[in-house]
Amino acid sequence: MKVKKAELVTSAPSLVQAPNLEGMPEVALLGRSNVGKSSFVNSLLNNKKLARVSNTPGKTRLLNFFRVDERWMLVDMPGYGYAKVSKTEQARWGKTMSEFLEKRENLRLAVVLLDIRHGPQKIDFETLGLLAEIGLPRLIVLNKADKLSRSQQIRAVGEAARSLEMARTDVLAYSCQTHAGRDEFLRALAPWLQAL
Ligand SMILES: Nc1nc2c(ncn2[C@@H]2O[C@H](COP(=O)(O)OP(=O)(O)OP(=O)(O)O)[C@@H](O)[C@H]2O)c(=O)[nH]1
Numbered sequence: 001m002k003v004k005k006a007e008l009v010t011s012a013p014s015l016v017q018a019p020n021l022e023g024m025p026e027v028a029l030l031g032r033s034n035v036g037k038s039s040f041v042n043s044l045l046n047n048k049k050l051a052r053v054s055n056t057p058g059k060t061r062l063l064n065f066f067r068v069d070e071r072w073m074l075v076d077m078p079g080y081g082y083a084k085v086s087k088t089e090q091a092r093w094g095k096t097m098s099e100f101l102e103k104r105e106n107l108r109l110a111v112v113l114l115d116i117r118h119g120p121q122k123i124d125f126e127t128l129g130l131l132a133e134i135g136l137p138r139l140i141v142l143n144k145a146d147k148l149s150r151s152q153q154i155r156a157v158g159e160a161a162r163s164l165e166m167a168r169t170d171v172l173a174y175s176c177q178t179h180a181g182r183d184e185f186l187r188a189l190a191p192w193l194q195a196l
């Protein structure tokens with residue numbers, strides 16, 4: 001699969017303001033703040049300026065909808081688990097996120113990003129549990145793979161698959177810096193983007 005054209009359609013605070021997709025399959029990006037979701041949008045869609053990236057966690061505040069090749073949508077979401085965000089705000093975001101994941105009709109797949117150096121944290125297990133409950137298929141991206149050697153990457157993939165009780169083929173190492181893992185990820189993604 002190739003990506004030729006990508007554009008930001010709209011940004012929305014929650015499900016009710018989300019755009020009408022008219023049958024386009026949609027993929028949501030989830031993960032802790034600062035794990036690299038917005039960087040992943042730019043790397044995957046081959047455009048450095050599509051999504052806003054920051055060294056400071058909590059950069060993405062809205063659901064950002066990117067239309068790809070007039071065929072599917074990628075949704076960059078605010079990160080979870082950022083300690084400096086108040087408990088009230090974290091709870092509000094948790095509700096918004098779960099409502100979106102539960103009710104968004106065209107949603108085919110959730111891509112959960114983890115930092116390859118840390119593996120899944122408690123809050124990631126909670127998110128993955130919610131996805132399992134909803135019955136939404138999941139792919140795991142172990143991002144920032146450039147921080148580890150190739151052999152450490154392979155070990156991290158195996159360990160994450162084991163602790164999450166997922167198939168090894170559903171856990172992929174990725175680097176938004178070098179774009180390593182991009183072709184493999186696009187191959188894993190393709191089956192989820194069949195027309196509705
Ligand atoms: N070394 C390295 N740094 C990365 C990679 N991906 C992202 N980063 C860095 O991680 C930081 C956070 O990136 P973002 O893409 O803004 O993270 P985010 O998950 O969208 O964060 P929120 O919007 O706050 O949830 C930035 O400084 C990025 O440059 C990667 O693959 N390798």
Ligand SMILES: [Mg+2]
Nearest residue numbers: 037038059060
């Ligand atoms: Mg972001």
